[in-house]
Amino acid sequence: xxxxxxxxxxxxxxxxxxxxxxxxxxxxxxxxxxxxxxxxxxxxxxxxxxxxxxxxxxxxxxxxxxxxxxxxxxxxxxxxxxxxxxxxxxxxxxxxxxxxxxxxxxxxxxxxxxxxxxxxxxxxxxxxxxxxxxxxxxxxxxxxxxxxxxxxxxxxxxxxxxxxxxxxxxxxxxxxxxxxx
Numbered sequence: 806x807x808x809x810x811x812x813x814x815x816x817x818x819x820x821x822x823x824x825x826x827x828x829x830x831x832x833x834x835x836x837x838x839x840x841x842x843x844x845x846x847x848x849x850x851x852x853x854x855x856x857x858x859x860x861x862x863x864x865x866x867x868x869x870x871x872x873x874x875x876x877x878x879x880x881x882x883x884x885x886x887x888x889x890x891x892x893x894x895x896x897x898x899x900x901x902x903x904x905x906x907x908x909x910x911x912x913x914x915x916x917x918x919x920x921x922x923x924x925x926x927x928x929x930x931x932x933x934x935x936x937x938x939x940x941x942x943x944x945x946x947x948x949x950x951x952x953x954x955x956x957x958x959x960x961x962x963x964x965x966x967x968x969x970x971x972x973x974x975x976x977x978x979x980x981x982x983x984x985x986x
Contacts, residue, residue: 817884
């Protein structure tokens with residue numbers, strides 16, 4: 806019997822049909838035999854971080870978000886870079902988690918797909934290190950110029966990016982397999 810790992814995918818984009826969502830759709834297709842993906846794309850629905858409610862009287866939406874992280878075998882974050890940083894909604898979600906150990910040693914894959922993305926990637930890696938998520942150089946991926954690598958149907962047509970994405974997926978599968986159960 807083949808185990809399908811439960812993966813929570815956090816879409817950092819504020820756009821409904823973003824390049825990051827297209828990448829998530831591609832990853833879902835490529836990993837359907839290995840992963841059961843649940844996509845969290847409701848960052849806009851999370852309340853602004855309030856340290857007075859991080860531990861006590863935590864909003865229901867935040868408690869549900871944390872529970873989804875807790876119940877996942879692994880976390881995949883797929884985000885653009887906005888103004889040389891990660892999007893504010895994604896940072897807000899992480900701020901709600903900093904007073905917990907919810908990400909501690911959680912197998913995590915990090916994808917930054919944007920026009921450039923280098924500064925956003927560095928920031929995301931620093932935040933996830935701070936949250937003690939378990940990721941490696943092989944489970945991080947920067948896709949610069951992502952819009953030029955996807956066609957009008959949302960298919961990835963750049964050969965190097967396809968190879969990079971497949972290597973990332975294999976590394977992420979290995980990380981999860983060796984870290985869980």
